[in-house]
Amino acid sequence: MTAGVAHVAGAGPDLPDPVPSAGRTRSLTAYLLLLPGALWLIVFFVVPLAQLFTVSLQSGFPGYPGYYYRDVNFGTYASALTEFAGHFGRSLLYAGLATLFAFVLAYPLAYAMAFRAGRWRNFMMICVIAPFFTSFILRTIAWRQILADNGPVADTLTFLHLLPGGRITETWMAVVAGLTYNFLPFMVLPIYASLERADARVIEAGGDLYANGFTTFRTVTLPMSMPGVIAGTLLTFIPAAGDYVNAELLGSDRSTKMVGNVIESQFFKVLGGFPTAAALSFTLMAIILAMVFLYIRRFGTEELL
């Protein structure tokens, strides 16, 4: 066999190869292809992360706010966690609620797009994606008008006696609504993709095998779309938990702040807040990683499709 043939037949560097020189060339190629991405990650992710970690362990000079010295001070973590435990709880709660609402809204939409839309499918797809063409901040500010006191939504809910407080803005409802709205496409698209890929005959087979419409959905359609559901919930929950824009623009100054808002203000508004902000960032990352890990362990995606 010539090197040329091996080259044509070759796929990855891990395949056994009868021609050693060709194999070495190929594995070198693979590493060269990895290089730009790896460099990018090292320079813009690994190094800043390490830097952030060292900042989180620094101590401030007493009496000189804004000045730090290199230290291994885990005390910042303890104090940050005790002081901002409520914000952590709120972040996870709001992100969880937003994920839940996004799922409830997105699944029927994705289902309709995949199975019922017919020639309207592309139009619906454009409607889901079109908001990305305007600024995230602008769209979030627009929600202040929609949810404003004496606005249509608040008035209607008050009229129906569903809004005891009389207002939506500056409450948790506005923040969760904003989060749900902003991350909805990230829920719709993966679910749509997995439903659209599902073989219509497989769903028919459920009906053919004595399952009525609801049972077919529960035992066939939903399990088959689980990879999309898992991807969608992760893509919604993770950024929502770290978000601060919605709480900033739609929430109140105190009672609806999320961890993201605290990190933002500790970094940019509070003198001497760098170690606290870094420690909060790290803690949030750890919590989200742990939750995602447990979630994937529980609903594992590999076995599906």
Place this chain on the structure above:
Amino acid sequence: MGLFSGAQGKAARGFREAQGDLHIDGVTKVFTDFTAVDDLTLDVPRGSFFALLGPSGCGKTTTLRMVAGLEQPTSGRILIGDTDLTGSRPYERPVNTVFQSYALFPHLTVRDNVAFGPKRRGESDALRLADEALELVEMTRFAGRKPGQLSGGQQQRVAVARALVNRPEVLLLDEPLGALDLKLRRQMQVELKGIQTEVGLTFIHVTHDQEEAMTMADTVAVMNLGRVEQMGHPEVLYDLPRTTFVANFLGQSNLGNGRVVDTDGDDLVVEVAGTTARIPKARSTVSSGAVTFGVRPEKVRISDERPRDAGNDVRATVVDVSFTGVATQYLVTVPSGSTWMVYEQNLDVERNHLRPGDEVWLEWSSGHAFGVATDDDAAASGTAAAAPDDADAPDDTDAPDDADAPGDPTARPAASVDAP
């Protein structure tokens, strides 16, 4: 019978118990702009192996889907025994389908796939029934696998088990062998036939492969443009096609358009392109006027000497000679200009001296000739005319477009000209 010994579980809500023959009674199915099934009436006796044979778009899959309840007829009724199933949902019918693409549940193991039906029907020992069904199709050792880990043939067996395990009154097979390679397809044909004999259920098999239909089924219905052209035992259908379409679609036929010029006792005397031939009256659907004369390729004898009994013979020129081992296939041009096929068993080695360009005589026994009404569309060319192939039809769109499809006669394997 050990299989299916479990008691009938409590039926799902709305489930219709029904037993007996399947009756399709004047069923029509119209899609937006086209009639897929046109006033179809069929009776399928209980326990028989019935094949619906036809080209893509002939309405066979639509018919099957209406029996399954996956489509509802525009008009007409579907009954099993005395129970009218028209309008009922798929899950309410004692009917199961083996889908063309198998349609196994990708997220369930093989065992859970097979147990799906019994579980929905509330069988307490669904898993045991599933294991028995898997044993029947020899898939026991794959019970724990997911469908994605199986080959096409293995998935096909699981699909059969998943339908059989419910012991349906009627089992529908929608081109279940279409995706398998030729060798596996032959093997599965024999096995499916064996399973049908063993369990004694009514099987309705949809296929566009005429050989598959003839080997497996007790009764074959040849469908074209939403109607049944002819129905009967494969041997009868092959021996005496009643339409040009059947003559061409089921096996191959040498055809020629002509006129009835006279009668002679029990025979019609027919003139085709200046040659006269005889057709027994009982073997012709027309008795006067235009007729399409036909004779099967293996019923024609080829010789370079003029046969002694003149009357059923024609002069021809050899175009092509293909030696296939057990037989030799000749393509010859007859005076009308069309190409005939002659299929000779290689009993006499000395005969194989014919070469392209040779002048020969063709001869056949008039008892093998048949006459059908002239169909201007299908009979335009002499041999196996292209069957209409409506690819826009809503059913059969994923039928494999392989050499089994009727069409160019030279593209077909010589072996497809099979004697019954």
